[in-house]
Amino acid sequence: MSDTAIRRALLVGLLLLGVLLATLTRQSAPTLPGEFAARTAPLFGYSFRLGQNVKASLAAIFDRRDLRAEQRKMQAELQQLRQENQRLTLENRKLQAALRVQTVQGLGVVAVAPVIDDDPSGLYRRLYLGAGSAQGLRVGMPVTTASGLVGVITEVTPNNAVVRTVLDPESRVGVRLAGAPGRGIAYGAPPSMLRVEIAPEASVKPGDKVVSGALQGLYPAGITVGIVEQVLPISPGALKKVLMVRPAVQLSLLEEVQVLKPL
Template sequence: MHKFFSNRRLVIIIICLIVSFGLMSVSVAIRNKRSTPPMVQQFGNDVVGLVNRVVAWPVSGLNGSVTGFSDLMNTYQENQRLKGQVQELAQTKVHDQAVNRENQKLKQELKLNQSLTNYTPVTANVIARTPSAWQNQVIIDKGSSAGVKKNMPVLSGSGVVGRVAEVNRTNSKVELLSNSSESANRFAVTITTKSGKTVNGILSGYNHNKNLIEMGNVTSKAKIEKGDKVATSGLGGVMPAGLFVGTVATTGTDNYGLAAKISIKPATNLSELSVVTVAVRQAQTTN
């Protein structure tokens, strides 16, 4: 009897094990077929996802800020580099413009120097020009050491601009044609008309409003027209002959209606002088 109950217990345990394994298999099969996890697992997954988003948001923002700051610094450095290049280009452009202007002036002086066959040309730079005496005089950087002497003609561009009024060893003062004082630049000039006739006169003043040189003491009845050329005549021994002064701009008569009064357009702009040429006679040159 005792043996029967022992065997019965063993059979029950085996049956329980079989049923347990069966239930486990059915549970696994059912869970594999379900598309969604259990409610507890869903809640846990949602909590984990929320925590991940909360942690990831400031980290992502910090990474974006670092990247934006780095891009901003790179942009700033690039702008600074481009500004430096723009400044260099601007400086180069200004320098090139100055060089071109200087080359043009020097070329004009070279053409003028080649025309002064009876003189030794001495090229000089204008080093001073005071606003109060802007129309009266300039200071050049050549003096007696370069052979410059008083009353020598001074030219720029294509014509006469004045004469040497005062000489020092290393610089000189040039009295301009636009000097309207009573004692300034009263040297003789001559007009060559289109018919080939010559008309003599004397430079008598300067019209600042019209930027024209005035010529008086003209007694000839020859027809003078606009555009006739005016040059130094050499009379009086102060200024050598044949130096171009300008062209006739207007003609008329003096206040008494007795003599012709002529206005001359200067060959060179007297307000923009930077390089000039002093015509030194060859016999007066110094070694």
């Protein structure tokens, strides 16, 4: 037997002895005659006090154990409440984002999806979402934020989806000038711009807003696409005026997007 075990056994024995002495001296202390009783009285008193102290110590030990157990229980409940609060905060943020899209763009939101990755090859500008058909996503659904148009879903699995963004070289978005006549097509021009071809007669200048405008296209009309940064000179005989447009949404910073009902 180890020294620690021996010490523990001795401590338990002393505690039990103290309790026994306290009980015996209080309930069945003998009546002793004369001088002997006077000499032994302090011993019984010490034994009684020892027993009371031991009982109080044991009670305190068990009380502390109960308090520790209660503290652990309360800490576990507090952790659960914190996790629930985080979940509710995230849900509230998603609902607010969907409400902003509906308020700004007047469109129905199918789902709010997290952005989990982008195209690693650098050849395309595509986003990967942490939501898929299980969350109601389908190929052809427009993807947007309150700031503007992001792209369209081109691939879907049960729990993931791929978005072809407006910057992708394969992207084509029907657009128009906000507040002025002029329709055209916006082409992805990676890494960070759109190339818009519009009628040469259109009156446009840097700073003008470009919005989605094809009534029969993939995207609802009126969603902000970007801001004109440059109007390229028109060469003689050109059939189109070319604009360089900066997208309204900074795709590299997106954490979540709103997926809209398909047209």
